[in-house]
Amino acid sequence: xxxxxxxxxxxxxxxxxxxxxxxxxxxxxxxxxxxxxxxxxxxxxxxxxxxxxxxxxxxxxxxxxxxxxxxxxxxxxxxxxxxxxxxxxxxxxxxxxxxxxxxxxxxxxxxxxxxxxxxxxxxxxxxxxxxxxxxxxxxxxxxxxxxxxxxxxxxxxxxxxxxxxxxxxxxxxxxxxxxxxxxxxxxxxxxxxxxxxxxxxxxxxxxxxxxxxxxxxxxxxxxxxxxxxxxxxxxxxxxxxxxxxxxxxxxxxxxxxxxxxxxxxxxxxxxxxx
Amino acid sequence: xxxxxxxxxxxxxxxxxxxxxxxxxxxxxxxxxxxxxxxxxxxxxxxxxxxxxxxxxxxxxxxxxxxxxxxxxxxxxxxxxxxxxxxxxxxxxxxxxxxxxxxxxxxxxxxxxxxxxxxxxxxxxxxxxxxxxxxxxxxxxxxxxxxxxxxxxxxxxxxxxxxxxxxxxxxxxxxxxxxxxxxxxxxxxxxxxxxxxxxxxxxxxxxxxxxxxxxxxxxxxxxxxxxxxxxxxxx
Numbered sequence: 001x002x003x004x005x006x007x008x009x010x011x012x013x014x015x016x017x018x019x020x021x022x023x024x025x026x027x028x029x030x031x032x033x034x035x036x037x038x039x040x041x042x043x044x045x046x047x048x049x050x051x052x053x054x055x056x057x058x059x060x061x062x063x064x065x066x067x068x069x070x071x072x073x074x075x076x077x078x079x080x081x082x083x084x085x086x087x088x089x090x091x092x093x094x095x096x097x098x099x100x101x102x103x104x105x106x107x108x109x110x111x112x113x114x115x116x117x118x119x120x121x122x123x124x125x126x127x128x129x130x131x132x133x134x135x136x137x138x139x140x141x142x143x144x145x146x147x148x149x150x151x152x153x154x155x156x157x158x159x160x161x162x163x164x165x166x167x168x169x170x171x172x173x174x175x176x177x178x179x180x181x182x183x184x185x186x187x188x189x190x191x192x193x194x195x196x197x198x199x200x201x202x203x204x205x206x207x208x209x210x211x212x213x214x215x216x217x218x219x220x221x222x223x224x225x226x227x228x229x230x231x232x233x234x235x236x237x238x239x240x241x242x243x244x245x246x247x248x249x250x251x252x253x254x255x256x257x258x259x260x261x262x263x264x265x266x267x268x269x270x271x272x273x274x
Numbered sequence: 275x276x277x278x279x280x281x282x283x284x285x286x287x288x289x290x291x292x293x294x295x296x297x298x299x300x301x302x303x304x305x306x307x308x309x310x311x312x313x314x315x316x317x318x319x320x321x322x323x324x325x326x327x328x329x330x331x332x333x334x335x336x337x338x339x340x341x342x343x344x345x346x347x348x349x350x351x352x353x354x355x356x357x358x359x360x361x362x363x364x365x366x367x368x369x370x371x372x373x374x375x376x377x378x379x380x381x382x383x384x385x386x387x388x389x390x391x392x393x394x395x396x397x398x399x400x401x402x403x404x405x406x407x408x409x410x411x412x413x414x415x416x417x418x419x420x421x422x423x424x425x426x427x428x429x430x431x432x433x434x435x436x437x438x439x440x441x442x443x444x445x446x447x448x449x450x451x452x453x454x455x456x457x458x459x460x461x462x463x464x465x466x467x468x469x470x471x472x473x474x475x476x477x478x479x480x481x482x483x484x485x486x487x488x489x490x491x492x493x494x495x496x497x498x499x500x501x502x503x504x505x506x507x508x509x
Contacts, residue, residue, distance in 0.1 A: 092465050099467045103479035110478045161445050168438040174509065177433040182480040184445065185425050186470065188452035189481070193469050196460060207374065209453050235389055235443050243384035249377030255449035257442075 060170040062120035064163040067260055068183075069111045069123050070267060071159050076104045077128040078138075078152055085139045093142065100190055107183060114176060126271050133274045136219065146198050151222045153191035154210065155266055158225060158258025160184035165257065188255065209252040221269060228256040325502040329395050333505035335435050336393045341486055341506055342431065342444065343386040344398060345424055348493060350379040351400040352420060361410045368461060375417075375454050382447055389443070399498035414462050420493070421455035422474055426482035427489040434486075434507045452481065485509055 079101035082088055089097060112122040130138045130148060138148035164180045172180075192208040199206050204216030212230040215223050232239050232250045239250045331340040353376035360369065387394050406412040428448035432441050456469040474482055484492075486506060494501060 096465075096467045099470060102477075103470065103475065106477055107479040110480075157449055161449065164432075164445055165438075165441055168432070168441045171438075174433045178430060178483055179480065181429040181432050181445070181448070182483055185429060185448055185452035185481040186475055186479050188449040189456040189470055189475075192453040192456035193460060196457070208371075208457050209374065209378070209450055234385060234446070237385055237388045239381060239385055239388075242388040243381050245377045245381035245384070249374065250381045252374065253378035253381045253450050254446040255453075256446065 057170040058118045058120065061167050061172050061176070062115055062118050064166040064170075065111060065115045065118075066120075066123040067263075068160065068163050068180075069108070069115065070126065071156050071263065072104060072108045072111055073123075073126050074128060074267060074270065075152055075156060076101070076108050077126075078130060078148070079104055081128075081130065082139060082145055082149075088139060088142060088145060090142075096193075103186065110179070111183075114179065126267075128270045129274060130270055132269045132272070135221075135269075143201060143203055146194060146201070146203065147218055149194045150191070150198055151218060151225065151266070153187060153194050155222075155225050155258055155263055157184065157187040157191050157255060159260075159263045160187055161255070161257035162259055207252070210255060211248055212251045222266065224262045224265070225258055227262075231256065325500070325504065328500035328502035329398065330502045331395065331506055332393060334507060335437055335440060336390070337503070337506045338431055338434055339386060339390055339440075340393070340395050341490075341503070342427075343383070343390060343394060344497065344501065345427060345489070345493065346379060346383040346386055346447075347398055348400055348496060349420060349424060350376070350383040352402060352405075352417070353379050355402065355407060356413055356417070359407050361408050361413055364410070371457055371461065375457070378450060378454070385443075400496050401498055402496055404496075414458060418455065418458035418462060421451060421458055422482060423484065423489055423492055424451045425455050426484040427486065429481060429483040430485055430489075430509070434509065436507075 079097060083094065083098050083101050115122045130136060136148060137144045139145060160180065160183060164177075164184060167180055168177060195206055195210075196208045198204055199208070204218070206214065206216055210226060210229045213223075213226045214229070215226055230251055231254070232247060234254055239245075240247055243250070245253070331337040353372060356372050357376045360372075364372075402416070405416045425448060428444055428451060432444060432448075435441065455474075459469040459471065459474075462468065485508075486503070487508075490501070490503065
């Protein structure tokens with residue numbers, strides 16, 4: 001027992017400085033909750049206050065899920081348009097990308113249902129123009145398609161990380177947490193395959209994992225998505241000083257989250273009125 | 275270890291004290307004849323409890339991180355073995371992919387060691403008795419199997435942390451493990467959708483998920499030491 005208590009205490013130490021602000025926010029929120037309760041008549045304590053608090057948490061979760069839904073809308077539309085374009089794929093790739101499309105179509109339904117389970121309205125369907133008014137040409141050739149696919153899948157994998165953090169911090173159910181993580185790792189598998197294909201076709205000197213902030217030949221309109229990939233510090237651990245692995249391997253071995261702002265700018269490129 | 279041996283000593287002390295008390299009581303009886311002392315027999319020390327020599331993970335979030343640390347040690351050990359004893363006729367591309375994965379797993383392992391600091395368990399030993407490292411199909415198949423399981427472990431363990439901010443370090447690593455799993459599948463069957471095969475991804479686009487108990491029943495047979503998971507948080 002003594003040992004485990006000590007262990008528990010020590011766990012909190014390595015991170016306490018970094019978490020200082022978050023802890024403070026959490027405390028602030030907790031004390032706000034207490035204040036709200038104090039102001040209510042006795043009979044309502046424990047009912048209204050808890051419900052209001054739960055609703056606040058659910059709204060935050062719903063907001064994160066709705067952003068994920070928009071990213072899924074984007075992916076669904078991208079693969080629907082691509083697999084519907086005659087002559088874009090050979091038969092092998094047509095089959096592979098049809099399967100990716102089917103997964104994204106099912107995920108749209110799943111994420112909508114998750115949002116509905118919180119009694120929140122899912123974001124409305126959006127329409128996408130991936131040429132962004134002729135700026136890009138994703139459906140004119142297989143290589144052009146792969147270029148855009150890399151942006152879309154690496155972005156989605158990064159968005160899931162950021163929104164998952166929000167969903168976890170607002171006390172989502174264990175089941176919802178698991179579903180988000182399972183949706184996330186599927187994106188990473190998709191992203192690997194597309195990067196591998198691009199490297200195989202000599203489109204860029206890249207690998208299936210993201211080595212540093214390297215946009216290669218892709219449009220500078222998307223440079224922000226790899227901005228944090230060069231980092232070699234995680235949770236305040238300066239990794240090069242604790243391992244023999246190379247700096248490049250360290251950069252590859254962690255996938256970084258992508259903020260709502262960065263991903264939102266990409267969504268906007270494809271949904272702006274033309 | 276220090277703790278458990280201490281508590282055993284304490285137990286002996288208490289046992290000894292109560293024996294003395296009984297002896298004392300017996301001594302108070304008038305005219306009693308003291309019984310013959312037992313002839314000294316073979317001395318059997320108290321039995322160690324099954325977990326006395328096991329690797330203790332700690333409790334709470336520490337236990338979860340130590341649990342993950344074991345599996346990252348396992349992956350680093352497996353891929354180091356592959357890289358140091360390449361199977362015959364390993365292609366250049368395969369060699370490059372294996373080298374990358376080995377380096378990533380070493381970096382993950384060393385990160386968790388540094389992050390856990392004095393709460394971390396020691397480096398364990400691994401015996402991959404079921405893998406024939408000279409057989410390409412065997413190595414790729416087992417590498418794929420290990421990576422898929424590790425991804426499914428991360429997909430479950432996230433929810434068990436008391437501190438939700440610990441999702442951050444693990445989701446970034448889980449993402450790269452999923453890339454590894456896709457890589458192994460793609461080497462096994464290039465130009466196919468095996469990397470998202472229906473043996474691992476549901477029709478709803480969900481990757482696999484496994485509890486720590488299920489993962490340890492699959493992977494801990496390769497760990498030489500016994501692991502005491504008694505205080506690992508459970509679903």
